[in-house]
Amino acid sequence: xxxxxxxxxxxxxxxxxxxxxxxxxxxxxxxxxxxxxxxxxxxxxxxxxxxxxxxxxxxxxxxxxxxxxxxxxxxxxxxxxxxxxxxxxxxxxxxxxxxxxxxxxxxxxxxxxxxxxxxxxxxxxxxxxxxxxxxxxxxxxxxxxxxxxxxxxxxxxxxxxxxxxxxxxxxxxxxxxxxxxxxxxxxxxxxxxxxxxxxxxxxxxxxxxxxxxxxxxxxxxxxxxxxxxxxxxxxxxxxxxxxxxxxxxxxxxxxxxxxxxxxxxxxxxxxxxxxxxxxxxxxxxxxxxxxxxxxxxxxxxxxxxxxxxxxxxxxxxxxxxxxxxxxxxxxxxxxxxxxxxxxxxxxxxxxxxxxxxxxxxxxxxxxxxxxxxxxxxxxxxxxxxxxxxxxxxxxxxxxxxxxxxxxxxxxxxxxxxxxxxxxxxxxxxxxxx
Ligand SMILES: Cc1cc2nc3c(=O)[nH]c(=O)nc-3n(C[C@H](O)[C@H](O)[C@H](O)COP(=O)(O)OP(=O)(O)OC[C@H]3O[C@@H](n4cnc5c(N)ncnc54)[C@H](O)[C@@H]3O)c2cc1C
Numbered sequence: 001x002x003x004x005x006x007x008x009x010x011x012x013x014x015x016x017x018x019x020x021x022x023x024x025x026x027x028x029x030x031x032x033x034x035x036x037x038x039x040x041x042x043x044x045x046x047x048x049x050x051x052x053x054x055x056x057x058x059x060x061x062x063x064x065x066x067x068x069x070x071x072x073x074x075x076x077x078x079x080x081x082x083x084x085x086x087x088x089x090x091x092x093x094x095x096x097x098x099x100x101x102x103x104x105x106x107x108x109x110x111x112x113x114x115x116x117x118x119x120x121x122x123x124x125x126x127x128x129x130x131x132x133x134x135x136x137x138x139x140x141x142x143x144x145x146x147x148x149x150x151x152x153x154x155x156x157x158x159x160x161x162x163x164x165x166x167x168x169x170x171x172x173x174x175x176x177x178x179x180x181x182x183x184x185x186x187x188x189x190x191x192x193x194x195x196x197x198x199x200x201x202x203x204x205x206x207x208x209x210x211x212x213x214x215x216x217x218x219x220x221x222x223x224x225x226x227x228x229x230x231x232x233x234x235x236x237x238x239x240x241x242x243x244x245x246x247x248x249x250x251x252x253x254x255x256x257x258x259x260x261x262x263x264x265x266x267x268x269x270x271x272x273x274x275x276x277x278x279x280x281x282x283x284x285x286x287x288x289x290x291x292x293x294x295x296x297x298x299x300x301x302x303x304x305x306x307x308x309x310x311x312x313x314x315x316x317x318x319x320x321x322x323x324x325x326x327x328x329x330x331x332x333x334x335x336x337x338x339x340x341x342x343x344x345x346x347x348x349x350x351x352x353x354x355x356x357x358x359x360x361x362x363x364x365x366x367x368x369x370x371x372x373x374x375x376x377x378x379x380x381x382x383x384x385x386x387x388x389x390x391x392x393x394x395x396x397x398x399x400x401x402x403x404x405x406x407x408x409x410x411x412x413x414x415x416x417x418x419x420x421x422x423x424x425x426x427x428x429x430x431x432x433x
Pocket of ligand 1: 016130165295300305
């Protein structure tokens, strides 16, 4: 067993959250061991539709990754939502939040982040090392033991241990951190296509078929990702002809691109079990970021953004306290509170909708009003892109406005959208609001 020098921070997992945290910690002067079990810098996460909401854009800009994404052909994205009441879009860039997020394939994004972290002075990158054991000193994590096919066993010691090792976090398990798991009622299938431009120069189209869901995302290099998430009850029927079902579903969607004219350039990828996972974001001596802290329903496309943002919150909360265990633990409490304040409400609503139930009364109210009124649309899209929390999305003002819009709409003879036609095309049944 080889012992490496002691680091200020040990980060386990060099994907989005881990690389972002490593670069930000090192920029604050910390020494960082960044440990990744994959052996190649070019490895990437395949089960992802890599649409990053605009709430993460400030973090991407701060990291210097936004410019690299643009240089690599990443697409500036704007969320569009279809429900049975019509499209929810914004005619102009929002004034009070970032104007766009990014769509960029993970095969480009992940290596880009690894290079960024590896080239930041202060980061020692241990690629191809898998963390197997945790060593405690006076009850606090003090070191990890790693195994590597090419470099044997190492012990890596540090003052703060960061779990950035994804939804099945081995570090959390080794540290005895409890996992709250709630079941997910949908499965997902998606694939990458060429020659599949989206209508109206859209970059992100999502269709809430209530409870089915579909999405299409324009990506770098002329690739479009298209996929669907459906209740488990439909899995057996879908499994018989996955591709055919995807094609036929897209045939029914309003303003959707036709998969029949497109060239599929990836396998059709599936994720059949996607439980929602929540863990406390910190304990004395240890912090969790990204999916290790919260792996939420992919339907909402929040995980990449939350990975960058939670890395940023951690570094901002604790960087000045590294080296002093007591101060560090107080700072970790601050990080945990911030994580909780920013994401608990989102997590609650996402986990509830992941039951694959139909829209509830509040959702029907908010989505129908958003299809008919600019204020309600901006409010819903600010929430959907995770720029505002549920408390603001469902503020008394927003609720009253939505009620007023729906009442007024009920009295108008001509709807803003040809909702009836869209519902017929999509083949969905829905209640009136
Ligand atoms: C089907 C699907 C679609 C999705 N689509 C979107 C989307 O459109 N937009 C979006 O924002 N999010 C999406 N997500 C979520 C997104 O993929 C994740 O939230 C994001 O990858 C989390 O990043 P992370 O850095 O926390 O963890 P991960 O990307 O999971 O990385 C964890 C890293 O830790 C490493 N590791 C694990 N164990 C060890 C160990 N013992 N030792 C060393 N290294 C280890 C792994 O090799 C990996 O590199 C989707 C998820 C799924 C399943």
